Amino acid sequence: MPSQKKNDIAIRMEDVGIEIDGELDSGSEGKNRKAKASPRAGGRNGKPATTEDEEEEEDQDEAPRKRARKKKASAQDSEEEEEEDDRSVKRKGTKAAGRKKKAVKEEEEEEEEQGKKKKGGKGDAKGKGGKEKGNGKDKKKKNGNSSSSGESGDEDSLSEGEMTSLKEEVEEKKKLIATLRNKPWRMKRRLKLLKECQAFVEEFEGALGKGKGRKLYAYKVMMAKKMIKFNRDFDNFKTACIPWERKIKEVESHFGSSVASYFIFLRWMYGLNLVLFAFMFGLVVLPEVMMGLPYGSIPRKTVPRAEQDRAMDISVLLDFGGYCKYSILFYGFYNDERTIGVLQFRLPLSYLLVGLGIFGYSLMVVIRTMARNSDEGGDGGDDGQFTFAFKMFTSWDYLIGNPETADNKYASITTSFKESIVDEQENQKDENIHLRRFLRVLANFLILCSLGGSGFLIYFVVKRSQEFANLDQDELSWFEKNEVEFVMSLLGLVCPPLFETIAELEEYHPRIALKWQLGRIFALFLGNLYTFLFALFDEVNAKLEKEKSIRNATIWGLNEYYSNYSSYHNTTDIPPPDIHPADVIRGPCWETAVGIEFVKLTVSDIQVTYMTILIGDFLRAMIVRFLNYCWCWDLEAGFPSYGEFDISGNVLGLIFNQGMIWMGAFYAPGLVGLNVLRLLTSMYYQCWAVMSCNVPHERVFKASKSNNFYMGLLLLVLFLSLLPVVYTIMTLPPSFDCGPFSGREQMYNVVMETIENDLPAFIGNIFTYATNPGLILPAVLLMVLAIYYLNATSKNYQNANLELKKKMQMARDEEKNRRNNKENTNQVMQDLEDLLPNRSLLPPAAEEEKPPPEIVLEKGSKSPKVAKRPGAAANGKGVNIQKDVSLAAPNPKAAVTHPPGPRGPSGNARGPPPGPARGRGRGTPPSRR
Amino acid sequence: MGSRASTLLREEEIEEIKKETGFSHSQITRLYSRFTSLDKGENGTLSREDFQRIPELAINPLGDRIINAFFPEGEDQVNFRGFMRTLAHFRPIEDNEKNKDPIASEPLNSRSNKLLFAFRLYDLDRDDKISRDELLQVLRMMVGVNISDEQLGSIADRTIQEADQNGDNSISFNEFIKVGNFLIFCIFGNMNYYLT
Secondary structure: OHHHHHHHHHHHHHHHHHHHHHOOOHHHHHHHHHHHHOHHHOOOOOOHHHHHHHHHHHHHHHHHHHHHHHHHHHHOOHHHHHHHHHHHHHHHHHHOOOOOHHHHHHHHHHHHHHHHHHHHHOOOOOOOOHHHHHHOHHHHHHHHHHHHHHHHOOHHHOOHHHHHHHHHHHHHHHHHHHHHHHOOOOHHHHHHHHHHHHHHHHHHHHHHOOOHHHHHHHHHHHHHHHHHHHHHHHHHHHHHHOOOHHHHHHHHHHHHHHHHHHHHHHHHHHHHHHHHHHHHHHHHHHHHHHHOOOOOOOHHHOOOHHHHOOOOOHHHHHOOOHHHHOOOOOHHHOOOOOOEOOOOEOHHHHHHHHHHHHHHHHHHHHHHHHHHHHHHOOOOOOOOOOHHHHHHHHOOOOOOOOHHHHHHHHHHHHHHHHHHHHHHHHHHOOOOHHHHHHHHHHHHHHHHHHHHHHHHHHHHHHHHHHHHHHOOHHHOOHHHHOHHHHHHHHHHHHHHHHHHHHHOOOOOOHHHHHHHHHHHHHHHHHHHHHHHHHHHHHHHHHHHHHHHHHHHHHHHHHHHHHHHHHHHHOOOOOOOOOOOHHHOOOOOOHHHHHHHHHHHHHHHHHHHHHHHHHHHHHHHHHHHHHHHHHOOOOOOOOOOOOEEOOHHHHHHHHHHHHHHHHHHHOOOOHHHHHHHHHHHHHHHHHHHHHHHHEEOOOOOOOOOOOOHHHHHHHHHHHHHHHHHHHHHHHHOOOOOOOOOOOOOOOOOHHHHHHHHHOOOHHHHHHHHHHOOHHHHHHHHHHHHHHHHHHHHHHHHHHHHHHHHHHHHHHHHHHHHHHHHHHHHOOHHHHHHHHHOOOOOOOOOHHHHHOOOHHHHHHHHHHOHHHHHHHHHHHOOOOHHHHHHHHHHOOOHHHHHHOOOOOOHHHHHHHOOOHHHHHHHOOOOOHHHO | OHHHHHHHOOHHHHHHHHHHHOOOHHHHHHHHHHHHHHOOOOOOEEOHHHHHOOHHHHHOOOHHHHHHHHOOOOOOOEEHHHHHHHHHHHOOOOHHHHHHOOOOOOOOOOHHHHHHHHHHHHOOOOOOEEEHHHHHHHHHHHHOOOOOHHHHHHHHHHHHHHHOOOOOOEEEHHHHHHHHHHHHHHHHHHHHHHHO
């Protein structure tokens, strides 16, 4: 039975979904319905001639329903019928709200009449009365189509009677197609009819045919059904495949979308890193492991003799020395053979291309994501018309049957309401704007000061440390040695809370405040990055010097060996010197050193992050929770309380960590794998931590729909980390005895070699031409022009969009305003106005300019945004709208169709004399222009 | 089990239900078996308790309202016909029905009837208006005690302000339809994004 139950619910769900699909062109439908609901509308389109027609159709429409009702009445008790009738009347009443009672009664009478007529004429279900036939076949077809399509869903349940009726209809259609040529209709109508008939015949002929046709049809229907079901399952499957969707939703429901946005960002980052890892692993690490020389075969793959006794010590390994340093994880391990293995895999080339490809791919993905997000647009605050109404009426998910899910849903509804309230409050703020501006300028000034101060401090400390580096290490105190790190972590500890405190002066919406905070801490972290890179470059330069001397010594030693050997053995066939690889003298291999620095930094970052969570959140939560029983004040509500999730810190941590990965991946291929592990664990760890130890923010706010701000920061970091790597690849000479590029002048020489040796000559020529400045310069110019053009176009679109949005808003306000104004006018007039083409019977201009005071007050107290707009519209800003209306207003027919009925107390005095009434239009007397 | 159920259901009855609601034969028999399985009293009618046994309805904050929608005014039993009539609201609108039949008879699953059904869920006192108090009641069901009454009040006010067009501080069915139209528009707009 449960399955049945589920089925039931699923059906219901499907229905709802389909309904929504079906509503697309509700506009026209709605109009039609309205027209039907109030038949006295008659010349809704201002054409009295069509009135009759419509009314006639009305009658026919009424027919089937009446019929059905009567039929039922005969079968069932009449009580039910009465109720049904009642309901239908009520429905009508509500639909044409504000219609006069009399009108309703009139209609009822009419209905009654029709009912009688129908009862007499058409008792049976499928019968098409002669009158109806005469009136036009399209009408009947509609009926036929709708009734038969009801069955088309479930062909297997076609009964005999339905079959015959269907058959008749198909026959009729065929006849119609045959005789269509002779019908005295307009061509357009004929074509339309023809198309419809053909479609119908095609669809249902198969159902009626014998044997093959029938089977084919049944097969088609079955396949269509299967397809629908499959699509649904596939959608479910796709959703289930999104990793951690459940976890993130859970977090979102409790902590709001802002915290969830961090986790979504984390997930995105994980995906990106997986791809990078696949590149790195598949094209560099794996080939070297499978096809390269094994460990210990050549010097670069062996731990030097001096380090060998301590190479397995855990402390050395934790510093990534010893076996770690001479492993696949780092640059130095890779051999410089042009091709390896049976596949002739060009490892050095692949290494270089993957190193650059990682940047290329990341850039592409980040920019593509940004572009895709940006068309979703919006900074998260939805300016929609019915924000609260939607939340109110649609937030519950009717398929929830599990109490735990229901709890989550409750939490998420509450959170989303809270988010909306925060947005709403933000809209309502209208205090002293000058004071606010002053405070904001002040806050920015303060923060700039502190940023500048910390920048100078960093600069100063780095300078000093360079001086210290020249001194003897033993003379320095511990503090002097670790000064840079100390200052850096101090700044990192003090500044963010300081910024947050200062930011409170600004009183931004939390969402905007978060962005500012992110930007400011970002600037601070840049200092961090700068010092790190500075130190690193110093180290690299020192290593390069050292390497040069070692290299010279090695070359000299080799020459000595060769000359000695040849003179001693008197042969030119000299075997290479027989030294154990561990004993060979080597250079310092700066690339591996850099790689180790980055790996160390990443690992320490992981440790710090995890420890912070463990101590700052978990321990704190434990203490607050359990010491609360025996403490003098309320720990939970009072001072320490539970921690909040630090969005800005976490996001920036993630971004800068990614920067480290990008920079370090070239020198330490294993780093990407490490990062994948880190992101994976931190997803679970942080999810757990946030759910168990943190409390939601005081003001839960809605994150911007697009993560574009995060992405922008990421892009900046990507660019910044691209610079040093490309610089080293392009200018610094690679180490002579380690890594895939050893023995070459520059790293990119690998590409040159490949072009020269492996590719046909003409490609080399093409490359020479392509690198000609005469070609590059125009290309750059062209790109700049293209960028300029695209930028200009997008600006224009943006403007147009804004303009349209404004117009829509204005139209809405106008409507509301109008409705509010004629609140007290006669109901009949309202009705008439609904039906008029251009609302030319609006309340007069004077009234519109000055809406009733109590309404303004009410709105003003709720939202100044709204209160301002009606005024704006009336002040003539909505030029376009007004123009539209004033153009349309002088429709003489409209004026004629309407008797100068009672106008209600307020508008009565003006009456609608044709002249002024026309000019008035939507409140645009020419004088005001 | 389906066959047993259909034997209990007379053929002509099925025909009538089909005419009235537009369900197909197999759908009706399936729903009938569902009906009988819900009917613990086995007297051919469902009571409120029967509905409350459906977990989805028991959990739903609007569950009571939905259950109420099955019962005609003042009764606390519903037979299969009534059951089907209510369920017919959930039948999808078919394509050709949608664009060719706008002015023909309105089936139970027409757009406005669906909206009306939803409207009735919120219209507690059946006066064809959703008042502020009714909204507040629904809100309380939906968010419980997590939001203060004052804020709930402001939410209700905002909701009404958004939807209200004639300034009577309540939402009439006409205004509700407007919200519905806009909602559908929005959903569809968003859907385009999620599909790509």
